[in-house]
Amino acid sequence: MRGVIRIAFRNTRRQMKRAVLLGGAVAFGVMVITLLNAFTSGAVANIKENLSYAMGGHIFIRGTELTETGREVDRIGDDHILRAAVDTSDPRIRSIHRRSGAQTTLIFGSRAASQWIDGVDFTAETELARGLQIREGSLDDLSDPQLLILPAPVAERLGVEVGESVLVRLVTVTGQQNVGELRVVAIIEDTAGFGIATAYTSIKYLNSLIGLAEGEYQSFNVFLHAIGDIDAVAADIYRAIQDAGAPAERPLAGVSSLEDFEAQGMEAFGAMFGVAMEVIAEEPWEGTKFSLTTLNEMMQPVVAAMSVLDGIALGIFIILLVITAVGIMNTFRMVMIERTREIGTMRAFGMQRKTVRSIFLWEAVIISLAGGIVGLALAGVIAAVVGSFTFSDAQGLEFFMDNGRITFLVTPGDLIGNLAIVLLMTVLAALLPANAAARLEPVKALGAHY
Amino acid sequence: MLSQGASSFSWKAMRVALRGLLGAVLAAAIAAAGVTGAAFAQEPDIQAILEAIDQQSNFTDTDFQSVATIIVQDPEKGTEKYVVTQFRRDREGKFLLLIQEPAVQRGQGYLMDEENLWFYDPESRKFSHTSLKESFEGTDARNSDFAASRLAEDYRPVGYESGVLAGFQVHIIDLEAVHSEVTDPYLRIWVEKENNLLLKVESYSLTKRLMRTAYFSNYEKRGSYVVATTMLFVDELVAGSRTLVTLSDISFEALPDSVFTKAFVERANR
Numbered sequence: 001m002r003g004v005i006r007i008a009f010r011n012t013r014r015q016m017k018r019a020v021l022l023g024g025a026v027a028f029g030v031m032v033i034t035l036l037n038a039f040t041s042g043a044v045a046n047i048k049e050n051l052s053y054a055m056g057g058h059i060f061i062r063g064t065e066l067t068e069t070g071r072e073v074d075r076i077g078d079d080h081i082l083r084a085a086v087d088t089s090d091p092r093i094r095s096i097h098r099r100s101g102a103q104t105t106l107i108f109g110s111r112a113a114s115q116w117i118d119g120v121d122f123t124a125e126t127e128l129a130r131g132l133q134i135r136e137g138s139l140d141d142l143s144d145p146q147l148l149i150l151p152a153p154v155a156e157r158l159g160v161e162v163g164e165s166v167l168v169r170l171v172t173v174t175g176q177q178n179v180g181e182l183r184v185v186a187i188i189e190d191t192a193g194f195g196i197a198t199a200y201t202s203i204k205y206l207n208s209l210i211g212l213a214e215g216e217y218q219s220f221n222v223f224l225h226a227i228g229d230i231d232a233v234a235a236d237i238y239r240a241i242q243d244a245g246a247p248a249e250r251p252l253a254g255v256s257s258l259e260d261f262e263a264q265g266m267e268a269f270g271a272m273f274g275v276a277m278e279v280i281a282e283e284p285w286e287g288t289k290f291s292l293t294t295l296n297e298m299m300q301p302v303v304a305a306m307s308v309l310d311g312i313a314l315g316i317f318i319i320l321l322v323i324t325a326v327g328i329m330n331t332f333r334m335v336m337i338e339r340t341r342e343i344g345t346m347r348a349f350g351m352q353r354k355t356v357r358s359i360f361l362w363e364a365v366i367i368s369l370a371g372g373i374v375g376l377a378l379a380g381v382i383a384a385v386v387g388s389f390t391f392s393d394a395q396g397l398e399f400f401m402d403n404g405r406i407t408f409l410v411t412p413g414d415l416i417g418n419l420a421i422v423l424l425m426t427v428l429a430a431l432l433p434a435n436a437a438a439r440l441e442p443v444k445a446l447g448a449h450y
Numbered sequence: 451m452l453s454q455g456a457s458s459f460s461w462k463a464m465r466v467a468l469r470g471l472l473g474a475v476l477a478a479a480i481a482a483a484g485v486t487g488a489a490f491a492q493e494p495d496i497q498a499i500l501e502a503i504d505q506q507s508n509f510t511d512t513d514f515q516s517v518a519t520i521i522v523q524d525p526e527k528g529t530e531k532y533v534v535t536q537f538r539r540d541r542e543g544k545f546l547l548l549i550q551e552p553a554v555q556r557g558q559g560y561l562m563d564e565e566n567l568w569f570y571d572p573e574s575r576k577f578s579h580t581s582l583k584e585s586f587e588g589t590d591a592r593n594s595d596f597a598a599s600r601l602a603e604d605y606r607p608v609g610y611e612s613g614v615l616a617g618f619q620v621h622i623i624d625l626e627a628v629h630s631e632v633t634d635p636y637l638r639i640w641v642e643k644e645n646n647l648l649l650k651v652e653s654y655s656l657t658k659r660l661m662r663t664a665y666f667s668n669y670e671k672r673g674s675y676v677v678a679t680t681m682l683f684v685d686e687l688v689a690g691s692r693t694l695v696t697l698s699d700i701s702f703e704a705l706p707d708s709v710f711t712k713a714f715v716e717r718a719n720r
Binding site: 067069071107109110111112167169172174175176177178179180209211 | 630691
């Protein structure tokens with residue numbers, strides 16, 4: 001075996017130009033597919049990270065209660081079941097946040113803008129302030145309950161500056177109109193992108209506006225250390241809630257297509273944002289009904305879209321490889337013809353057919369491996385260079401990036417898979433000429449003239 | 451110790467003072483009784499007024515159809531116009547709004563079926579759930595403004611005074627929502643005394659901030675029913691934002707049951 005590999009390696013070096021050209025084609029294909037895979041993986045990871053900060057967690061538990069008239073309202077009044085279900089000593093859990101939220105209209109003079117506002121307990125959620133990028137103002141003093149932290153695009157739309165007050169018009173959990181007043185203390189960058197950046201105020205004041213009593217809130221958010229633990233922790237919490245006898249549901253779990261998401265996902269998504277729905281409960285229940293969703297579930301349509309991109313990238317990769325494989329096949333046919341006498345000599349000295357075949361196949365393996373490694377290296381260099389740039393003006397793409405930078409995330413599975421495909425294609429391409437070389441008769445081969 | 455003369459003087463003065471005081475107290479009591487009596491005699495049966503308003507504007511034994519022209523003035527977007535055909539069957543809590551203009555929204559509709567309000571989009575051919583509490587097409591009018599009036603049912607009076615508005619003698623009534631699911635927690639309404647016509651309505655938030663003022667400047671009487679044909683809704687929070695609704699082509703002819711169905715809305719767009 002070692003002798004065969006040595007011979008194959010020597011043969012490859014003898015025809016370096018040809019090997020470089022073939023290897024270069026392989027390298028190009030590997031570079032393209034690696035960059036695309038890494039880009040989509042990085043984009044998905046960034047979206048998850050950005051969304052987790054925007055929404056204040058990785059796992060979201062909301063509660064629904066019934067009014068006296070049988071209408072459903074978005075509210076968690078008694079959370080002893082949740083406190084029992086979520087083990088704060090679990091090393092996977094980083095923090096727990098209680099929030100309320102409302103879709104509001106902010107009004108400043110003759111201008112109005114729609115804005116989602118999260119009510120936050122700033123004394124408990126110290127990480128939030130650290131994670132916000134301040135454009136103007138300061139978060140040093142968050143004691144004013146009527147403070148407002150506003151995303152820059154909305155501030156520009158309203159023409160409001162730090163220190164000024166805006167009116168906030170919203171609907172209570174039971175559907176009544178209410179108006180409050182908030183003072184802008186800081187304007188933050190819209191890192192979430194797509195105009196879905198959240199504004200923040202104190203949960204105490206927001207609760208008073210939306211009709212929640214002291215101690216009540218709408219969303220119990222669990223922040224984890226690792227995104228990879230989301231599904232496992234969510235399953236544990238869901239099981240614990242059910243074991244406690246509370247009604248529970250997973251509105252977005254099991255969504256397998258965009259149609260499913262539209263059918264049930266958007267209702268749950270809307271419920272997640274506390275939109276006061278005039279829904280009469282079909283089957284009444286007592287106490288609080290909990291619904292649990294995770295970031296992974298909400299990301300399903302995004303992941304599905306990214307999978308399409310990955311599929312397209314794989315398709316392009318295979319086309320490139322097929323073209324390269326045709327080139328490899330033709331090249332090895334030429335090599336076989338050129339080395340006919342050499343093959344005849346080796347066969348005359350007692351080399352077996354399978355050894356001849358192995359030499360050709362190993363040459364193909366060496367070229368594809370070398371090309372693959374070069375391709376990976378090139379992809380790494382390009383990723384490092386592109387990833388070092390900050391795209392601050394990339395409107396609408398902020399959500400895919402990490403603070404304006406593109407993230408390339410390479411997974412071992414992708415690497416090994418792509419290399420395996422390359423190897424397989426080149427070996428298959430070289431198989432026919434290798435078999436033809438192996439079948440050459442020594443006498444005829446020695447007498448051949450090309 | 452007082453001298454006899456002084457004693458006599460002080461006692462007499464005291465009697466005079468006491469008489470004066472008693473007289474003043476009696477006069478005040480009589481005056482108060484008179485005012486109370488007058489007030490008791492003047493304050494009307496507010497609940498009856500509210501019921502009268504609801505009764506004459508809710509078409510309980512007939513159907514209703516009209517064309518509503520809605521002019522929206524928005525300080526940022528300028529002026530927009532909508533034309534909507536309205537169908538109502540108040541006895542069953544149903545209504546249908548079909549948008550005729552602008553052309554780009556032609557065929558969109560709002561269908562109220564007892565408890566559920568649906569929005570239909572002819573582009574996607576889908577019905578989506580919406581709410582009476584939502585504004586109509588982003589205007590200052592609400593979906594509930596096109597539905598039956600429920601003042602007597604949803605509100606209780608908490609204040610009253612008599613007044614004048616645009617030359618009309620009016621009741622000025624403060625109302626408070628009876629439960630937390632009524633859209634406007636507080637109202638102040640101006641009701642024309644002679645015919646119990648609603649002339650003006652101020653809507654207040656839970657925090658008692660004025661949100662919207664509605665003016666009803668024209669009415670058309672048909673039998674026992676009155677229809678407000680001109681309504682102006684002024685957004686008191688967004689400066690310069692207002693919506694004018696004008697009704698025309700009013701009809702009380704019976705409508706087919708099929709009008710208040712999703713199938714009708716879909717067929718109307720073919």
